[in-house]
Amino acid sequence: MSVKREASFVKRELRAISGLLFFGGVLIVAMTTAAQEDDLASVSAALAPRAEGLIVARCSVCHSPDLVAQQRLPKDRWLATVDKMKHWGAEIADDEADLLVRYLSARYNPDAPDQLPPLDSELRKAEPLTQEPADTGPLVGVATRGAGIFEHNCQACHGAGATGGMGPKLAKNPILKHDDLFWETVLHGRGPMPAWGSVLSQQDIADVHTWLLTK
Amino acid sequence: MSESVSSSRRTLFRRVAKIIGGLAVWRQLRPALAQQTASPETGPQTVRVMRPYDAETPVREFTSYVTPNHRFFVRSHFGPPAPELIAEANWRLHVGGLIEHPLELTLKDLKEFERVTITAVIQCSGNGRAFHRPKVPGVQWERGAVGNAQWTGVRLRDVLVKAGVRPNGKHVQLQGADRPVVSTVPLFTRSIPLEKAAHPDTILAYEMNGRPLPLLHGAPLRVITPGWMADSCTKWLTEITVQADEAKGYYMQTAYRVPVTAIQPNSGLPGTSMVPVEAMVVKSLIASPTNGDQVGRGPVTVQGVAWSGEASVSTVELSFDDGKTWEQARLVGEDEPYAWRQWQFLWKPAAGGAVTILCRATDAAGQVQPQESPWNPSGFLWNGWDRVTVTVEA
Numbered sequence: 001m002s003v004k005r006e007a008s009f010v011k012r013e014l015r016a017i018s019g020l021l022f023f024g025g026v027l028i029v030a031m032t033t034a035a036q037e038d039d040l041a042s043v044s045a046a047l048a049p050r051a052e053g054l055i056v057a058r059c060s061v062c063h064s065p066d067l068v069a070q071q072r073l074p075k076d077r078w079l080a081t082v083d084k085m086k087h088w089g090a091e092i093a094d095d096e097a098d099l100l101v102r103y104l105s106a107r108y109n110p111d112a113p114d115q116l117p118p119l120d121s122e123l124r125k126a127e128p129l130t131q132e133p134a135d136t137g138p139l140v141g142v143a144t145r146g147a148g149i150f151e152h153n154c155q156a157c158h159g160a161g162a163t164g165g166m167g168p169k170l171a172k173n174p175i176l177k178h179d180d181l182f183w184e185t186v187l188h189g190r191g192p193m194p195a196w197g198s199v200l201s202q203q204d205i206a207d208v209h210t211w212l213l214t215k
Numbered sequence: 216m217s218e219s220v221s222s223s224r225r226t227l228f229r230r231v232a233k234i235i236g237g238l239a240v241w242r243q244l245r246p247a248l249a250q251q252t253a254s255p256e257t258g259p260q261t262v263r264v265m266r267p268y269d270a271e272t273p274v275r276e277f278t279s280y281v282t283p284n285h286r287f288f289v290r291s292h293f294g295p296p297a298p299e300l301i302a303e304a305n306w307r308l309h310v311g312g313l314i315e316h317p318l319e320l321t322l323k324d325l326k327e328f329e330r331v332t333i334t335a336v337i338q339c340s341g342n343g344r345a346f347h348r349p350k351v352p353g354v355q356w357e358r359g360a361v362g363n364a365q366w367t368g369v370r371l372r373d374v375l376v377k378a379g380v381r382p383n384g385k386h387v388q389l390q391g392a393d394r395p396v397v398s399t400v401p402l403f404t405r406s407i408p409l410e411k412a413a414h415p416d417t418i419l420a421y422e423m424n425g426r427p428l429p430l431l432h433g434a435p436l437r438v439i440t441p442g443w444m445a446d447s448c449t450k451w452l453t454e455i456t457v458q459a460d461e462a463k464g465y466y467m468q469t470a471y472r473v474p475v476t477a478i479q480p481n482s483g484l485p486g487t488s489m490v491p492v493e494a495m496v497v498k499s500l501i502a503s504p505t506n507g508d509q510v511g512r513g514p515v516t517v518q519g520v521a522w523s524g525e526a527s528v529s530t531v532e533l534s535f536d537d538g539k540t541w542e543q544a545r546l547v548g549e550d551e552p553y554a555w556r557q558w559q560f561l562w563k564p565a566a567g568g569a570v571t572i573l574c575r576a577t578d579a580a581g582q583v584q585p586q587e588s589p590w591n592p593s594g595f596l597w598n599g600w601d602r603v604t605v606t607v608e609a
Binding site: 060061062063064066067070071072073074077081088089090110155156157159165166192 | 262263264265266267294297349350352354355395396397398399400401481
């Protein structure tokens with residue numbers, strides 16, 4: 001074997017090896033990406049019940065959650081956005097902000113498809129923000145407490161003093177006399193109104209109901 | 216006066232002639248049109264955000280010169296104010312700041328000023344935000360946060376003259392009656408430079424397409440800054456304040472700004488080198504056919520609109536080969552400053568299958584609609600080539 005031929009053989013070998021290495025590299029990158037995607041999906045699934053509840057409770061005071069769901073942002077921009085909203089008065093505690101940023105950047109990241117698989121509707125009900133006491137006797141609403149809960153959660157749409165706004169006027173609204181309809185609407189939503197079952201406790205809802213009856 | 220009457224009569228005749236001509240064309244085209252299948256872009260409005268209500272106009276509406284009020288895109292930061300605040304009995308326009316005579320005007324007072332009508336394009340600064348890559352935060356507008364309407368009202372200049380602007384007054388601050396749900400959120404306070412405010416075409420409009428201004432479009436009074444993006448077109452206007460400087464606050468000092476020079480995507484904000492979004496950039500849209508349509512092999516009328524900020528549209532070109540070659544469309548219909556220009560092109564598809572139609576406009580100032588707009592952190596001023604993909608029957 002001449003030196004020249006030997007050199008060309010070595011070159012060919014090297015090319016084959018580097019090809020293999022390249023292929024291996026691509027495989028590793030692909031596997032890592034797939035693993036990261038899996039990871040993001042599991043993070044978002046795990047955090048969804050609480051995070052989606054927070055979005056309804058804290059964000060939708062000012063804007064409907066569809067504004068959140070149409071974003072596809074990296075973590076730093078989600079962090080900046082949540083920070084901006086806190087600064088503007090969104091009632092988000094520090095641990096809630098951390099959870100929101102983790103969830104939002106896992107589910108609504110730049111690589112997520114435009115059409116995301118729907119959230120499991122069961123998830124939404126899974127974890128109320130306020131835990132129910134174990135003993136569930138008959139609920140007695142407290143009007144003074146209801147006033148505060150209404151102001152933070154319902155007023156944005158139903159107006160100060162429940163006199164109406166984007167949503168209907170609730171003061172003297174006939175629905176107040178139909179407990180089952182009232183509860184059904186609050187727990188599961190109706191038309192543009194979101195479901196509040198994962199945000200408000202049964203006691204909260206009873207308090208709001210009692211307060212509304214005084215209006 | 217008699218001249219304008221006769222000219223409007225001429226316009227009427229022209230319109231009637233056009234309608235009759237249009238009917239004849241319609242009869243010829245009907246079979247071809249009937250084959251176009253329904254697409255998702257044909258609903259009354261495409262809602263982007265339920266509350267505050269933000270919705271865009273399906274592009275097929277743009278085959279009409281004037282965009283109807285009930286289809287016109289809707290955008291605000293906080294939604295309309297409480298009805299009692301803008302009821303005619305309660306509503307007042309206050310003019311203050313660096314002026315000689317503070318004014319408090321009712322709608323009736325305002326209508327004492329000379330009545331003027333201007334047809335103008337109004338476009339959200341974020342129209343097309345969804346097309347920026349990397350993606351940016353904000354309402355993900357696609358193509359329809361724009362419309363062309365006839366605005367009637369009074370010149371802002373006439374109101375300012377009555378108030379008497381002092382020599383140190385350089386900016387005109389605009390405040391509407393809309394309020395955020397939570398009082399810690401900054402108000403939507405904007406300002407425009409005095410030159411734009413005093414321009415004879417800048418108006419305070421109380422009618423839209425011949426009807427009282429609808430609530431969602433700013434009743435009873437909104438600012439129209441022809442040629443400029445809609446962030447200057449304050450709705451539900453209640454306060455005009457003449458000042459030495461630009462308005463303070465988030466919506467003027469931070470939001471609605473773009474980098475002076477192009478920056479790298481996702482790079483840091485350049486701080487002081489951000490300037491307010493003002494004039495519109497040259498842009499065109501394909502209104503028909505729409506994405507996903509099926510078209511026959513016979514001639515297909517491709518049509519749409521084109522506009523620019525402060526210059527007229529000079530050409531509109533189409534490409535059917537991914538931008539390799541371009542063919543010129545015919546400019547048709549009304550030709551008014553600040554309004555959009557309609558265009559048409561008779562296309563004879565060469566073969567069946569999927570075809571992407573591209574469209575770009577050039578204005579009299581030489582601005583050409585680019586393939587993609589420069590990236591900016593808030594995704595403003597998108598004017599990349601418009602594109603529509605259709606299927607030509609085999």
